[in-house]
Amino acid sequence: MNSISAHPGGERPDKPWLATYPAIVPAELPALEYESLAELLEESCVRYADRIAFSSMGKTLTYRQLESQTRKIAAWLQASSLQKGDRVAVMMPNVLQNPIAVYGILRAGLVVVNVNPLYTPRELEHQLRDSGAKAIFVLENFAHTVQQVLDHTDVRHVVVTSLGEMLGAKGLIVNLLVRKVKKLVPAWSIPRHKTFKQVLGEGDGATLKPSGLVGSDIAFLQYTGGTTGIAKGAVLTHKNLLSNKLQLELWLKSAFEKRQRPDVLNFLCALPLYHIFALTVNSLMGMSLGAHNILVANPRDIPALVREFSKSNVHVFPGLNTLFNALMNNPDFAKVDFSSLVISLGGGMAVQRPVAERWLTITGSHITEGYGLSETSPVATANRFDSPEFTGSIGLPISSTDLDIRNEDDASLPLGEIGEICIRGPQVMAGYWNKPEETARAMTPDGYFRTGDMGFMDARGYTKIVDRKKDMILVSGFNVYPNEIEEVAAMHPGILEAAAVGVADGHSGEAVKLFVVRKDPDLTEADVKAHCVANLTNYKRPRFIEFRTELPKSPVGKILRKDLRT
Known part of the structure; x- marks a missing residue:
């Protein structure tokens, strides 16, 4: 049964998610064991x-x-x-x-x-x-x-x-x-x-x-996009990452409540280590647990990845919806012995229910979906690691993490009401590198990070994302910001105006579509795509190009992307 349903009208009790926690997971983190x-x-x-x-x-x-x-x-x-x-x-x-x-x-x-x-x-x-x-x-x-x-x-x-x-x-x-x-x-x-x-x-x-x-020293500058289209570095301290690593360890313990934990855990690391998801979940948590991380240099080679699965006795497999889907579409995947697989962690993008249900049927392991951002080191919420239930939600705030749903006036909303998801916890970044104005916009006065995602929380503390406040496009778990695509398009002498939006894509979740108003009447789709290849990495490149004589604009001249998405 889907645990997510709206509960309009009720005031939110303090931290309703704690009543839904696994019994062995603490509400608050113990003191960190390491300084760095x-x-x-x-x-x-x-x-x-x-x-x-x-x-x-x-x-x-x-x-x-x-x-x-x-x-x-x-x-x-x-x-x-x-x-x-x-x-x-x-x-x-x-x-x-x-x-x-x-x-x-x-x-x-x-x-x-x-x-x-x-x-x-x-x-x-x-x-x-x-x-x-x-x-x-x-x-x-x-x-x-x-x-x-x-x-x-x-x-x-x-x-x-x-x-x-x-x-x-x-x-x-x-x-x-x-x-x-x-x-x-x-x-x-x-x-x-x-x-x-x-x-x-x-x-x-x-x-x-x-x-x-010391804990407050910077460990990583993890670059992410912005509403301005300029990539900015999320300042992640040693304490941020040690906290998130420990939060995940505490939750992982619950996955072994009903089965014996192996002496050595094998993590299959198919997600790139330069991405915050694999960095924390695979490398840092694996390091802390004395685990073996099997590195996959090219996860797009699905047959090779299936062979790695087959020979490695994988216990923990972090992945994306697109990766889970690609693996299951390989005919040899169903022949793998999955008896060692304890947990599959889904992040980076929404896990689709049909994918999760098929994965459970084939592997016997449920996909546990979580949510986070570069700015939160990354994990902020997760579904229970000890439950086979697919909730269709991003789960519960993890230990020592507060989640608040707020309106445009920064006021907390009751359960069931849709607002911006805001996160506070020891894993939240120190700010953006050399960008105090961006930091001020992203953080509330009481220390919450404004995620830009819109959602609501139910009575059990599960949160469901329903929309984005920002125009961000999510391609295979990577953030793509329309402003950057449009800025690159504007560099082409044959383009007068351009607007980028996300469109549904069965393979990558979303794909980039670029609307173009020509300055040069002879400009072709091939010209635009070649320009984007030269200036944008693969996942940011527009999959679709549509030429128009003009773009919809507000009375003050702002391009209305929402009108292009309809």
């Missing part, structure tokens, strides 16, 4: 030294090896004149070098700037300039993008790695295949760059100095 993510890593690497922390393409990395490798990276960074709080970008898919670089940066007392490897030069330049990054770790497949923008940034240290660099003898074959056969590495030239192994070698001879990190 670096301390978490160091403690886990001692506690779980002989366990496998990460594996990729058949190569494993134990917690002991992870400690050694991250120490070398951290020592090299400190020896390269980087000071506590300096920003370092990481532009890699899910390969072993990714967590080694990320945790090395954190151990050095520096700030990680996660970068989507598929970014265009325009997108990358903005993020590097805005963050003030002084170094970057990049997979060679994307080094040509870095090369194009380097002179316009503060980046002084470039570390380039290859897909096979950490894979031993097998890596030679992998690199040959990637470079020569598949031709996936465009030509690049970055003078004075270093390879990953060079950095590890130089770091081996350097001393790692104590970083003196």
Whole structure:
């Protein structure tokens, strides 16, 4: 039975969700065990030294090896004149070098700037300039993008790695295949760059100095879009991420109330580690639990992902609605033995009921849907981990998290009434990097983050999203902001005006549709799409182009996107 229904008229009791909590989940977090993510890593690497922390393409990395490798990276960074709080970008898919670089940066007392490897030069330049990054770790497949923008940034240290660099003898074959056969590495030239192994070698001879990190220090700048269309960095502190990691651990315990917990948990990490969902749920929670994270570099290769599922005894699988759907549409997926699968976590976008029901039928594991944003580290709410019920909601606020539904006047609304979902908790960001005005707009005076999503809460404390206050488009779990698409379109000399909206898409949830008024009468759909390919990463590119003689506008001349969506 669907637990979500409106209850108009009633005042909201204080924290109605607590009565619906699993019995073993506390309402409030205990004191944090660690002061920083670096301390978490160091403690886990001692506690779980002989366990496998990460594996990729058949190569494993134990917690002991992870400690050694991250120490070398951290020592090299400190020896390269980087000071506590300096920003370092990481532009890699899910390969072993990714967590080694990320945790090395954190151990050095520096700030990680996660970068989507598929970014265009325009997108990358903005993020590097805005963050003030002084170094970057990049997979060679994307080094040509870095090369194009380097002179316009503060980046002084470039570390380039290859897909096979950490894979031993097998890596030679992998690199040959990637470079020569598949031709996936465009030509690049970055003078004075270093390879990953060079950095590890130089770091081996350097001393790692104590970083003196505290909970309020910045750990990550996690870039997200904005209503202005300009990507901005959500400032996530060590305390933010340690809190969210602990919140998730407490909820995960309830998943093992009715079955024995394995000695070592296997997490299948198909979502990109540069995305906040995989960063916290896979990497940070996995690290804390001594889990084994199986890294998948290319989740779009569904047959390969099915094979990984088949051989890995997966216990925990975070995914998106689109990924769940793609897996089930592969004929070999139903042949997998799912007896080890304890929980599948759905986030990034709404999980559709037919997908959840089919997943349960095929795997015997229910999809537990949660909700969050980059600004909330990311998880703010979740459905019960111990229940097979698919509620069609975003669930309950997790431990130490308050959720309030508010109107335009910032007043709390009764149960059942629709308003903006606002979140308060230890996982809520410190603000936006160097953007005090944006921070002030996003936060209420009493410390709630305005999510921009509209919804209502029922009597049991479950919240249902019904609409968006913002015009954001959600493509396969990634936020796409119309202003950015329109700004890029306006750069084309043949376009007079443009407006972007989201349209329903069976594969990605939503897709971008761009309405264009021509300045050049000979402008074609192919021209517009080629321009977008050059300036926007894949998920932001308009799938559909529609030419119009004019766009609907308000009396003051503002383009009315809502009229284009109808």
